[in-house]
Amino acid sequence: MSQTKQFVFPFASLDDEATWIPEGDGKWSRPLRFLDADRGWVELMRLRPGVKLGPHRHTGEVHAYNIEGQRRLCTGELVGPGDYVHESAGSVDWWEAVGDRPLIVLVVVMGAVEYLGPHGVVERRITTADRREDYRRWCRTSGTESRTLVES
Numbered sequence: 001m002s003q004t005k006q007f008v009f010p011f012a013s014l015d016d017e018a019t020w021i022p023e024g025d026g027k028w029s030r031p032l033r034f035l036d037a038d039r040g041w042v043e044l045m046r047l048r049p050g051v052k053l054g055p056h057r058h059t060g061e062v063h064a065y066n067i068e069g070q071r072r073l074c075t076g077e078l079v080g081p082g083d084y085v086h087e088s089a090g091s092v093d094w095w096e097a098v099g100d101r102p103l104i105v106l107v108v109v110m111g112a113v114e115y116l117g118p119h120g121v122v123e124r125r126i127t128t129a130d131r132r133e134d135y136r137r138w139c140r141t142s143g144t145e146s147r148t149l150v151e152s
Contacts, residue, residue, distance in 0.1 A: 012030075014044075014046075014067070014068070014104060018142075018144075020046060021134065021135065021138045023134075025051070026047055026048035026050070026051035026097075027045070027046070027047050027048075027051055027053075028045070028046045028047075029043045029044065029045050029046070029134075030043060030044040030046075031043045031131065031135045031149055032044065032149065033149055033150075034128055034131060034132045034135075034149050034150045035110075035128060036150065038127055038128045038129055039060075039110060039111070039128065040060060040108065040109045040110040040111055040128055041108075041109055041128050041131045041132075042106075042107070042108050042109075043106075043107055043109075043131070044067070044104060044105070044106055044107075045103075045104070045105045045107055046102055046103065046104050046105075047069075047071075047096075047097035047102065047103045048097065048102055048103075049069070049097050049098060049099055049100060049101065049102065049103070050096070050097065050098075051096065051097050052094065052095070052096035052097075053094060053095055053096070054094050054115060054116075055092060055093070055094045055115070055116040056092070056093065056094065056113050056114060056115045056116060057090065057091065057092045057113070057114045057116060057122075058087055058088075058089060058090070058091055058109070058110075058111060058112075058113055058114075059089060059090070059111035059112045059113075059114065060089045060109070060110030060111025060112070061086065061087060061088055061089050061110050061111075062085075062086070062087040062091075062107060062108065062109050062110065063084070063085075063086055063107065063108040064079075064084070064085045064086075064087070064105050064106070064107045064108075065082075065083075065084050065085075065105065065106045065107075066079050066080055066081050066082065066083045066084075066085075066103070066104075066105050067081060067104040067105065067106060068081055068101060068102065068103065068104040069081070069097060069099055069101045069102050069103030069104060070097070070098050070099040070101075070103065071095050071096060071097050071098060071103050071105070072095060072096055072098045073085070073093065073095045074093050074094045074095060078098070079095075089110070089111065092116065092120075112125055112126060112127045112128075113125070113126045114126075132149075132150065135149065
């Protein structure tokens with residue numbers, strides 16, 4: 001019989017600004033887990049209303065559960081609190097935070113995310129290793145103790 005491994009991430013209020021990593025104008029993340037073998041990551045993502053994630057492709061599937069706020073998908077659909085979105089590997093989409101409240105989404109990203117420019121050219125590729133290094137860099141620069149978020 002194998003022993004079950006569990007990982008408990010201590011509760012931090014969603015309003016605790018110190019726990020959010022700035023990623024650009026109006027975008028923050030809070031990493032929860034980095035999956036081994038560069039398989040993906042789990043994080044909370046927060047966007048200020050009006051912020052748009054441009055066209056991007058997922059090399060693996062994505063699971064996204066809206067916690068707060070709303071987002072409009074490229075299909076025009078509105079996704080609000082309690083709504084779940086699944087994106088298949090290879091899907092290309094864009095979406096934006098809408099409404100008057102910040103958007104907070106729990107995302108499980110498998111594989112990499114490729115941000116696309118004109119004519120579908122990959123301008124930026126984000127992998128698990130990139131997300132892990134972003135987290136380590138933020139811990140160093142903010143004086144925050146790095147937690148063991150890597151799957152083992």
